[in-house]
Amino acid sequence: MSIVAVGAYTRDLYMTCRRLPERGESVDGYEYAESHGGKAANQAVAVARLGGKVHLITRLGRDRHGQEALDLLKREGVNLRYVTRDDCPTGVSFIILDADGQQFITTHAGSSGKLTADDVKGAEPALRQASAILLQGEIEAEASMAAAGCAGERTCVILNPSPLETFAGLESWSWVDLLILNEPEGRNLLNGRAPTAGRVATSLGIDSVVLTLGAEGAEVFYGGRSMRVPAEQADVVDTTGAGDVFCAALAVALERGRTMEAAARWACRCASFSVGRKYCIPSIPRESDVPEGSPIS
Numbered sequence: 001m002s003i004v005a006v007g008a009y010t011r012d013l014y015m016t017c018r019r020l021p022e023r024g025e026s027v028d029g030y031e032y033a034e035s036h037g038g039k040a041a042n043q044a045v046a047v048a049r050l051g052g053k054v055h056l057i058t059r060l061g062r063d064r065h066g067q068e069a070l071d072l073l074k075r076e077g078v079n080l081r082y083v084t085r086d087d088c089p090t091g092v093s094f095i096i097l098d099a100d101g102q103q104f105i106t107t108h109a110g111s112s113g114k115l116t117a118d119d120v121k122g123a124e125p126a127l128r129q130a131s132a133i134l135l136q137g138e139i140e141a142e143a144s145m146a147a148a149g150c151a152g153e154r155t156c157v158i159l160n161p162s163p164l165e166t167f168a169g170l171e172s173w174s175w176v177d178l179l180i181l182n183e184p185e186g187r188n189l190l191n192g193r194a195p196t197a198g199r200v201a202t203s204l205g206i207d208s209v210v211l212t213l214g215a216e217g218a219e220v221f222y223g224g225r226s227m228r229v230p231a232e233q234a235d236v237v238d239t240t241g242a243g244d245v246f247c248a249a250l251a252v253a254l255e256r257g258r259t260m261e262a263a264a265r266w267a268c269r270c271a272s273f274s275v276g277r278k279y280c281i282p283s284i285p286r287e288s289d290v291p292e293g294s295p296i297s
Contacts, residue, residue: 001053001129001130001131001255002052002053002054002055002079002126002129002130002131003047003052003053003054003055003130003131003132003133003134003248003251003252003255004054004055004056004057004123004126004127004130004132004133004134004147005040005041005043005044005047005054005055005056005057005133005134005248006040006056006057006058006115006120006133006134006135006139006143006144006147007038007039007040007041007043007057007058007112007115007134007135007136007138007139007144008038008039008040008041008058008091008107008109008112008113008115008136008138008139009036009037009038009040009041009056009058009060009069009073009090009091009112010037010038010041010090010091010092010093010107010108010109010110010112010138011034011035011036011037011065011068011069011090011091011092011093012034012035012036012037012038012092012093012095012240012279012280013032013033013034013092013093013094013095014031014032014033014034014035014095014096014097014278014279015029015031015032015094015095015096015097016029016030016031016032016033016096016097016098016099017029017030017096017097017098017099018030018098018099019098019099020096020098020102020103020104021096029096033278033279035279035280035281035282036068036069036072036280036281037093037240037241037279037280037281038058038091038093038112038138039136039137039138039160039162039244040056040057040058040112040134040136040138040139041056041058041069041073041281042241042244042245042248042280042281042284043134043136043244043247043248043251044056044073044076044078044134044248045072045073045076045078045281045284046244046245046247046248046249046270046284046285047134047248047251047252048076048077048078049076049284049285049286049287050248050249050252050270050285050286050287050290051252051287052248052251052252052255053079054077054078054079055078055079055081055082055123055126055130056073056078056079056080056082056083057082057083057115057119057120057123057126057147058082058083058084058112058115059083059084059085059086059088059111059112059114059115059119060083060084060085060086060090060111060112061085061086061087061088061089061090061110061111062085062086062087063089063090065089065090065092066085066090066111069090070083072281079126081123081126082122082123082126084119085111086111086114088110088111088113088114089108089110089111090110090111090112091107091108091109091110091111091112091113091138092107092108092110093105093106093107093108094106094107095240097238097240100236101236101237101238101239101275102239103238103239103240105240107138109138109139112138112139113138113139113140115139115140115143116140116142116143117140117142117143117145117146118146119143120143120146120147120150121146121149121150123147123150124150127147127150127151127152127155128150128151128152128155129152130151130152130155131154131155131156131251131254131255132155132156132157132158132251132254132255133147133148133151133155133156133157133158134158134160134247134248134251135147135148135157135158135159135160136159136160136161136162136244137160137161137162137163137164137165137166137167138162138163138166139166140166141166141167141170144159145175148175148176149175156177156178156251156254157175157176157177157178158176158177158178158179158180158247158250158251159176159178159179159180160179160180160181160243160244160247161179161181161185162181162182162185162243164181164185164188164189172205173204173205173206174205176204176206177206177207177208178206178208178209178210178250179200179201179204179206179208179209179210180209180210180212180243180246180247180250181200181209181210181211181212182211182212182213182214182243183195183211183212183213183214186199186200186211189203189204190203195211196211196219196221196226197209197210197211197219197220197221197226198221198226200221201221207222208221208222208260209221210250210264212243212246212271213231214231214239215231215234215236216230216231217229217230217231217268218231218246218264218267218268220260220261220264222260222261223260227261229261229264229265229268230265230268231268231271231272232268232269232272232273233272234272234273234275234276235276236275236276237275237276237277237278238275238277238278238279238283239275240279240280240283241274241279241280241281241283241284242271242274242275242283243271244280245267245270245271245273245274245283245284245285246267246268246270246271247267248270249263249266249267249269249270249271249290250263250264250266250267253266253267266290269290270285270290273285273289273290
C-alpha cells in the first residue's frame, strides 16, 4: 500500500525580517531565499523521508520552477505518475519570516490551482489502493472531494483544511475520516467559540479530529474520547511546513499500525524537529532524524 498526497506544489520565496510588518507598514528584510514547498508536495516528501511509499497528484507549469520541482520530487522518491504539466506558471508562495520563526504567507496556486476533479479521478487506481489520502485547502474543494470519492474501503481520508476559506459554505464533511486543523481554523469553524477537538468533531459530524496546538502539542479526539499529546521542546527557527510534517507523520504511523495516540505523539516529535530548521522541504526530517527513530519502536 501507499499514501497519496493530492494538492499543490509551490516555489517558496522567503524574506526574513527582524519583525513582521503591521498593516500598511514596510519592514526591511535581511535575508532572501528560494526553496520548494506547497502543502501536498511537503507532505509527499515527508512521507517518503519517513519511510513510506507515496504518490503525488498535482499540476506543474512547463517552466523552470516546474522542472526543478520534478527533479526534487524524483530525488526524494515520490511517485510522479500522476503529476501533469501545463502552460500556467508553477505556483509560488511569498513567505515573510521574523527572527522568532513566525510567518505571514500568501500563495498563488498557478498550475496547481488548475487541478480538476477529472484529473484526480484519473488517479483512481492509486487512490483506491491507498492506506491514506492526504488533502489540503490549496486546491479546489471539488478536486479534494473527488479524491475522497475514489478512496477504497480501507483508505483513511485525511483533510488539513488550510486555507480554510476553500471549504467555506461546505454543507457536509462526511467524506472526511480524519480532520487535522489548528486553533484559528477550529475557532473559525465553531463561529468564534474556543475550539476543542471534541467540539469540532461534534459540530462537523466527524469521528476523528486532531487539533494542533503549536508548542503545546495536540489534542486528539478519537473513539469518542479526547487526549492531549505534548510537543517536544524545540528552538524555533521557522514554523513553515510543520503542520504538513505532522500530517504526513501521522499517516505513516497509522499505516504501520500505531494507535491514534501513538501516531500523534510521533507526529508531534517530527513537527518539533522541523521547526528547528529553515524552510519547508529542507526542514523535513528523515526517519533516522526523529527521536526514538521509528513510529513502531
